[in-house]
Amino acid sequence: MNEKPGIVITGAAGRMGQMLMRCVLESDAVRLVGAVVRPGHPWVGRDVGEAMGGTAVGVVASDDALEAFSKAQAVIDFTTPAATLEFAALAAQARAVHVIGTTGFAPEEIAALEPASRHAVMVRAGNMSLGVNLLVQLAKQVAAALDEDFDIEVVEYHHRRKVDAPSGTALMLGEAAAEGRGVELAQVADRGRDGITGARERGHIGFAAVRAGGIVGEHDVLFASESERVILRHVAEDRSVFARGAIKAALWGQDKGPGAYDMLDVLGLKPGA
Numbered sequence: 001m002n003e004k005p006g007i008v009i010t011g012a013a014g015r016m017g018q019m020l021m022r023c024v025l026e027s028d029a030v031r032l033v034g035a036v037v038r039p040g041h042p043w044v045g046r047d048v049g050e051a052m053g054g055t056a057v058g059v060v061a062s063d064d065a066l067e068a069f070s071k072a073q074a075v076i077d078f079t080t081p082a083a084t085l086e087f088a089a090l091a092a093q094a095r096a097v098h099v100i101g102t103t104g105f106a107p108e109e110i111a112a113l114e115p116a117s118r119h120a121v122m123v124r125a126g127n128m129s130l131g132v133n134l135l136v137q138l139a140k141q142v143a144a145a146l147d148e149d150f151d152i153e154v155v156e157y158h159h160r161r162k163v164d165a166p167s168g169t170a171l172m173l174g175e176a177a178a179e180g181r182g183v184e185l186a187q188v189a190d191r192g193r194d195g196i197t198g199a200r201e202r203g204h205i206g207f208a209a210v211r212a213g214g215i216v217g218e219h220d221v222l223f224a225s226e227s228e229r230v231i232l233r234h235v236a237e238d239r240s241v242f243a244r245g246a247i248k249a250a251l252w253g254q255d256k257g258p259g260a261y262d263m264l265d266v267l268g269l270k271p272g273a
């Protein structure tokens with residue numbers, strides 16, 4: 001390919017959608033070729049640069065996802081589980097790399113993404129930052145090194161508008177800790193404690209979610225015994241860290257075969273890579 005890969009952003013008017021468009025427009029490696037918004041959205045037919053309060057960039061927001069995807073080499077999608085399921089089928093039809101940052105999927109929705117990944121590259125991660133993906137590996141290592149005398153708790157902090165809990169990142173960290181311990185997260189997860197819960201069960205992995213103000217995203221993995229504590233912590237300072245990771249994934253996917261991948265693949269952090 002002698003041209004920079006063309007990118008379509010879905011959920012273009014959203015918090016991540018706007019950040020993604022800014023980062024794609026600033027990038028020397030990719031170009032913005034489309035922006036998809038919900039049918040009936042006030043941005044339909046408007047130049048997205050102007051819609052974001054700036055100057056025109058020559059890309060008009062559309063509610064026709066398939067038409068937009070057919071002109072693109074990659075679709076970057078931070079929307080909702082229902083929208084992402086629709087976009088997965090359309091991205092596969094257009095043979096575009098589908099980078100999925102959306103979180104809050106039910107297990108059956110994750111399973112429903114699989115058919116699309118047989119036809120095109122799909123990269124999905126609850127967090128696209130380098131730091132969190134490193135932390136995932138560290139959480140696994142620490143969990144493997146410390147026995148069940150250490151209770152594991154994942155604590156996450158996000159802005160007041162976040163709609164899903166635990167965060168996608170918290171679940172990635174919990175999965176990694178469970179893997180390090182050699183257990184199934186579903187068998188040991190404590191989610192949503194309230195009321196007379198009884199004492200904490202040995203070996204369980206707890207989750208707690210704080211929602212307040214404009215917090216971009218912070219995650220702690222706490223390992224606590226009776227006599228000491230280890231805390232692994234990541235703080236996202238601004239949303240561009242997620243957007244830059246997603247662009248990296250879109251570029252990485254250009255020469256890969258169809259399949260389901262994650263950011264550990266993109267960043268070369270998979271054990272044995």
Ligand SMILES: NC(=O)C1=CN([C@@H]2O[C@H](COP(=O)(O)OP(=O)(O)OC[C@H]3O[C@@H](n4cnc5c(N)ncnc54)[C@H](OP(=O)(O)O)[C@@H]3O)[C@@H](O)[C@H]2O)C=CC1
Binds near residue numbers: 012101
């Ligand atoms: N993996 C990662 O690194 C990160 C993941 N995220 C995740 O990304 C997702 C989005 O977050 P955020 O940007 O804060 O949320 P927003 O609510 O700000 O944005 C979501 C956007 O998706 C749009 N949308 C929903 N359905 C459709 C549809 N069918 N067609 C077109 N557009 C649609 C919404 O439009 P409307 O308002 O009209 O409904 C909205 O503009 C969340 O799941 C979040 O957890 C966030 C940051 C980092």
Ligand SMILES: O=C(O)C1=N[C@H](C(=O)O)C[C@H](O)C1
Binds near residue numbers: 103127167170217218
């Ligand atoms: O909704 C958000 O904002 C974020 N969502 C992701 C998650 O659910 O982990 C990633 C990041 O923490 C911001």
